Amino acid sequence: MLGVGALLRPKSIPTRRGTQAYECGEDPIGSAWVKFNIRFYVVAIIFIIFDVEVAAVLPVATQFKEAVLNGGAGLVFAELFLFIALLILGLIYCWVRGDLEWVKGVTLNAPKK
Amino acid sequence: MPANSALFAQSLTQWTQGTWFASVPIWVWALVSALLVIYMLALPFGGIATYVERKIAADIQDRIGPNRVGPLGIFQFAADAIKMISKEDYVPPGGDRFLFNIAPVLVVVGSCAGFVALPLAQYLVAGDINIGVFYIMAITTIIAPGILLGSWASENKWSLLGGLRSAAQIVSYEIPVALSILPVILISGSLQMGEIVKQQGWQSGHFWNVFHNPFTLIAFFILFVGGLAETNRIPFDLPEAESELVSGFNTEFSGMRFGLYALGEFVDVFVMCALVTTLFLGGWQLPFVELDKFMITLPSGLIALIQVGFFLGKTFVMVFVVMWLRWTLPRLRVDQLMGLCWKGMVPIALFNILGTAIWMWAFKGQSMLQVALGLFSGGGSSH
Numbered sequence: 001m002l003g004v005g006a007l008l009r010p011k012s013i014p015t016r017r018g019t020q021a022y023e024c025g026e027d028p029i030g031s032a033w034v035k036f037n038i039r040f041y042v043v044a045i046i047f048i049i050f051d052v053e054v055a056a057v058l059p060v061a062t063q064f065k066e067a068v069l070n071g072g073a074g075l076v077f078a079e080l081f082l083f084i085a086l087l088i089l090g091l092i093y094c095w096v097r098g099d100l101e102w103v104k105g106v107t108l109n110a111p112k113k
Numbered sequence: 114m115p116a117n118s119a120l121f122a123q124s125l126t127q128w129t130q131g132t133w134f135a136s137v138p139i140w141v142w143a144l145v146s147a148l149l150v151i152y153m154l155a156l157p158f159g160g161i162a163t164y165v166e167r168k169i170a171a172d173i174q175d176r177i178g179p180n181r182v183g184p185l186g187i188f189q190f191a192a193d194a195i196k197m198i199s200k201e202d203y204v205p206p207g208g209d210r211f212l213f214n215i216a217p218v219l220v221v222v223g224s225c226a227g228f229v230a231l232p233l234a235q236y237l238v239a240g241d242i243n244i245g246v247f248y249i250m251a252i253t254t255i256i257a258p259g260i261l262l263g264s265w266a267s268e269n270k271w272s273l274l275g276g277l278r279s280a281a282q283i284v285s286y287e288i289p290v291a292l293s294i295l296p297v298i299l300i301s302g303s304l305q306m307g308e309i310v311k312q313q314g315w316q317s318g319h320f321w322n323v324f325h326n327p328f329t330l331i332a333f334f335i336l337f338v339g340g341l342a343e344t345n346r347i348p349f350d351l352p353e354a355e356s357e358l359v360s361g362f363n364t365e366f367s368g369m370r371f372g373l374y375a376l377g378e379f380v381d382v383f384v385m386c387a388l389v390t391t392l393f394l395g396g397w398q399l400p401f402v403e404l405d406k407f408m409i410t411l412p413s414g415l416i417a418l419i420q421v422g423f424f425l426g427k428t429f430v431m432v433f434v435v436m437w438l439r440w441t442l443p444r445l446r447v448d449q450l451m452g453l454c455w456k457g458m459v460p461i462a463l464f465n466i467l468g469t470a471i472w473m474w475a476f477k478g479q480s481m482l483q484v485a486l487g488l489f490s491g492g493g494s495s496h
Contacts (some may be wrong), residue, residue, distance in 0.1 A: 047284045050459075052369070054291040058247060058304065061295055065302030066475050080470055084463055091459060101448070 200368030214262030223255030
């Protein structure tokens with residue numbers, strides 16, 4: 001599709017205005033590749049832990065139905081409960097620490113005098 | 114299911130033996146089928162979805178909507194496609210050319226690859242992988258790097274802001290989505306899409322997973338809302354947020370590259386709705402009909418058609434709800450968005466899993482309906 005477009009469309013002559021980054025008609029000041037507070041660094045780490053845990057729970061979860069029908073559900077449930085309890089504990093810890101807040105207090109980010 | 118698909122493959126190889134089909138290497142077939150998926154399923158769906166969305170938007174806002182191109186404006190999407198193809202293929206000179214080029218492709222690949230594991234009908238699955246659910250969860254995540262790379266490569270502040278928001282959002286909402294899929298796996302004891310749908314039939318007394326127990330009902334809504342956020346739809350379309358960020362991550366994208374982003378989004382919406390349908394709404398299962406009795410009386414081709422019809426019907430109802438929500442709800446703020454995910458949906462989803470597990474344990478895997486029926490008949494017989 002991209003190739004077909006290249007054959008069909010008229011050739012464009014780039015202009016200075018046309019090749020500028022779009023900032024509502026203003027001339028951009030500096031590069032957009034600046035150091036930037038990405039904010040969700042801790043959230044990303046929590047995400048990885050959660051996702052790995054979910055991936056680890058999946059095999060246990062697939063065995064649960066069979067265990068319920070054929071006995072031995074207690075063990076599987078205990079295992080499942082352990083996983084989930086760990087996750088809940090971790091979540092509470094992060095919550096109390098304030099890692100889940102997107103706005104992390106104005107005073108911390110204010111420029112020092 | 115595996116036996117059936119193996120049989121099918123065997124008959125296919127027998128049928129093609131000695132003809133020129135057999136001499137074609139397998140990767141050509143893979144390529145052809147991939148092109149078929151993209152051109153026969155994804156593209157028409159994406160195109161028609163843009164048209165339908167504009168019509169729905171018009172109806173909700175009491176406007177007429179597209180009405181010039183063809184009857185009722187139905188060829189609007191074709192005109193849009195031609196326009197997008199003939200537009201200037203602009204790459205920002207300050208940006209990263211390579212990343213800029215591959216980013217939209219990643220989005221489309223991520224969403225189209227999800228099609229593979231979707232069971233359209235009982236014997237109509239491209240690949241009924243035994244880890245189907247996990248596969249879809251994994252492959253649709255490719256969209257996040259696609260958006261993030263595109264936004265970074267644009268060298269535009271709006272794009273960067275949108276892309277970073279998108280990364281935080283998709284990454285966060287992946288968790289409630291995955292956690293609300295777990296109850297379904299607990300119930301069905303399988304990661305295979307076909308198997309999960311099969312168990313939601315009426316004849317096994319199960320009915321759809323939404324109505325299996327109170328916790329799956331909640332899980333259904335969490336999955337749906339999480340899916341909305343994963344696909345960047347309103348009220349979670351912060352990466353685009355045209356009132357704050359111009360157009361978010363796709364500000365610098367023009368022509369067909371922008372088109373690929375839009376296509377990827379719509380296809381992703383479809384895959385997400387199809388996933389919800391498969392896991393919770395019984396996929397191709399007909400409500401209140403015992404499939405096995407049905408199968409004997411009707412030709413199998415007709416059965417497959419009916420099943421595809423029901424599957425697509427349910428999915429399109431979900432897609433319609435997604436579009437309806439878009440024109441009904443205002444956008445969330447970033448901190449509200451993250452708060453809703455981590456402080457609302459994740460804890461609820463975690464307790465859902467435990468709830469479903471306890472329910473399964475207590476009632477020997479029976480659904481609400483079966484338990485109620487059991488109580489009813491038990492109470493009746495004791496008198």
